Amino acid sequence: MVAENIAFYLMAAAMVGAAVRLVTTKNVVRAALFLAIVLGATAGMFILLAAEFVAWVQVLVYIGAVVVLLLFGVMLTRAPIGKESALDNDNRWTAAVVSVFLLGALATMLSDAFGSQEISFGRIQRTADVSDAIFGTYVIPFEVASVLLLAALVGAVALARRD
């Protein structure tokens, strides 16, 4: 239990630090690398929560595909690779106030609602159980998601092609 908590707080500190740098850094490529840190630590959190399959999907899809896609976006839009001061707009203080108030509201609500609930890890959830749920109870949402991915693929090609 202690080792789990140490791992949790190390990864949580890395995630929050990298996330703050992600929204404040002046370098677009570094922002993508900070995003990769946050996503990798999230995969670690999933392993702490005994969800190994989702953790590896997270690594494959997010770190393997989404971050690379975002770096391609940086490259194709010729964003400035070095330091750049014009990445933020004028609403920085309003945005900070909004997000701090939102955090306060969420934290109050969460500590009221789930004050001292423990996660007990009773039955072990195997990947076979996840696949049974996806291809059994949730097969229609699964099919809809695959059609959505196809539509997104066609839409992305149709939007981005040059003619």
Place this chain on the structure above:
Amino acid sequence: MMLNQFLMLAAVLFCIGVYGVLARKNAVLVLMSIELMLNAVNINLIAFGAFRDNVIGQVFSLFVIAIAAAEVGIGLAIVLLIFRNRANIDLDQADLMKG
């Protein structure tokens, strides 16, 4: 482990993502902040799944991951189109719909 430590972490990440969406001008950075928010939601789903001792949280977070991948593909295509038409991706200057 407490349920609340995961929920609080997700809340902090979500609020940082909100800040990024509101304060950034570069469209690619806004997309990155949206990924941060979706990630916070995934942590919530997995934590509640472990808390309630069933797999539905994992199933839903897999759907969220799939939809986030589709969203970032379409989003980058739109950003590319904005770049091609206006030669920059400052969201402040994309104000054609302003009255």
